Each structure stands twice: as C-alpha cells, then as structure tokens.
Amino acid sequence: xxxxxxxxxxxxxxxxxxxxxxxxxxxxxxxxxxxxxxxxxxxxxxxxxxxxxxxxxxxxxxxxxxxxxxxxxxxxxxxxxxxxxxxxxxxxxxxxxxxxxxxxxxxxxxxxxxxxxxxxxxxxxxxxxxxxxxxxxxxxxxxxxxxxxxxxxxxxxxxxxxxxxxxxxxxxxxxxxxxxxxxxx
Numbered sequence: 282x283x284x285x286x287x288x289x290x291x292x293x294x295x296x297x298x299x300x301x302x303x304x305x306x307x308x309x310x311x312x313x314x315x316x317x318x319x320x321x322x323x324x325x326x327x328x329x330x331x332x333x334x335x336x337x338x339x340x341x342x343x344x345x346x347x348x349x350x351x352x353x354x355x356x357x358x359x360x361x362x363x364x365x366x367x368x369x370x371x372x373x374x375x376x377x378x379x380x381x382x383x384x385x386x387x388x389x390x391x392x393x394x395x396x397x398x399x400x401x402x403x404x405x406x407x408x409x410x411x412x413x414x415x416x417x418x419x420x421x422x423x424x425x426x427x428x429x430x431x432x433x434x435x436x437x438x439x440x441x442x443x444x445x446x447x448x449x450x451x452x453x454x455x456x457x458x459x460x461x462x463x464x465x466x
Contacts (some may be wrong), residue, residue: 294362331417339410344377349403352387353411354456356402359392363401366452386410 303313336346337458351366352358364374386407392398405413426434442450
C-alpha cells in the first residue's frame with residue numbers, strides 16, 4: 282500500500298491526514314481486497330460510534346437504531362416490509378421492536394386495507410431520537426463526501442451496490458423508488 286494525500290482537496294474542503302490507496306491496477310490482489318474489508322469494518326465502527334453511545338445511554342443498541350432509521354425513512358412501513366429490509370426473523374424483530382413500542386418511540390396501527398397488517402411509524406419522541414442520531418451520521422457522511430469529492434462518492438455508491446446481492450439491490454432500488462413499487466421486501 283502507498284500513502285498518498287487525498288486528491289482534489291482545496292482549502293475549502295475538510296482535510297484528512299493521509300489517504301491509503303491501493304497500488305494502481307492491482308486492486309484485485311488478495312491483500313487489497315482484505316484491505317477493503319478492513320476499511321468497511323473500521324469505517325462502520327467509527328461512523329456509528331456516536332449513535333452507539335447515544336443509544337447505549339438509553340439501554341438500546343444498533344438493532345433498535347436500524348428499526349428507527351427504516352421506520353423514519355418510510356412512515357407506515359409494515360412489519361413484513363421491515364422484516365424484509367432487516368433480514369431478520371419475526372422473533373428477532375419482536376425482541377427489538379417491543380422496547381421501542383413500549384417506550385413510545387415507534388407506534389403501530391392496523392392497516393387500512395388489511396386489518397391483519399401492522400403499520401409502523403415514529404412517535405414524536407421517536408422522530409426526535411432518530412433525527413438526533415441521524416444528525417451525527419449526516420455530519421460525518423457530509424464531511425467524508427466533501428473530503429472525497431463527487432467522483433469518489435459516485436464510486437462509493439457503485440461499489441456498495443455491487444457488494445449487494447440481487448435481492449438487496451432490488452430492495453435498495455425499491456427503497457429509493459427507482460423504477461420499482463414501494464414494497465421493499
């Protein structure tokens with residue numbers, strides 16, 4: 282690996298210490314692929330650290346955060362849609378969803394068309410918590426996007442989508458309403 286200064290930085294952009302880049306034209310080597318995995322794991326941990334601390338103070342964790350995030354992104358999300366997005370069992374979701382409902386962070390209502398359906402939305406307290414958690418994530422993503430530049434952000438979106446299974450890509454497209462119906466499951 283070589284150490285290079287981040288490309289395209291101007292005085293108006295946040296500065297990163299040094300960016301480690303793989304050797305040119307050798308991005309398919311095992312050590313570079315393993316380095317990419319290292320990047321994913323270290324970045325994920327660092328990116329979520331502030332949210333993890335906020336949630337831990339409330340006796341909640343990342344699984345609760347994921348529920349709050351997806352329900353906040355799609356109000357009136359059905360329980361079955363949330364199960365599909367999270368890729369967990371009903372039992373696992375129940376363990377995570379119950380405390381959020383009990384604390385009045387998520388509200389459930391019966392579906393209009395199907396009375397068996399449970400639709401989820403954030404309560405005002407849930408919205409406040411989700412916005413507080415997202416503010417830190419937004420600032421971090423915004424800083425990283427600005428430091429990396431538009432081309433790198435497009436590359437990041439492309440690479441992340443190529444890491445997904447076909448099913449996850451379909452869910453992502455549906456979630457972003459790109460030529461697909463709302464149902465992300």
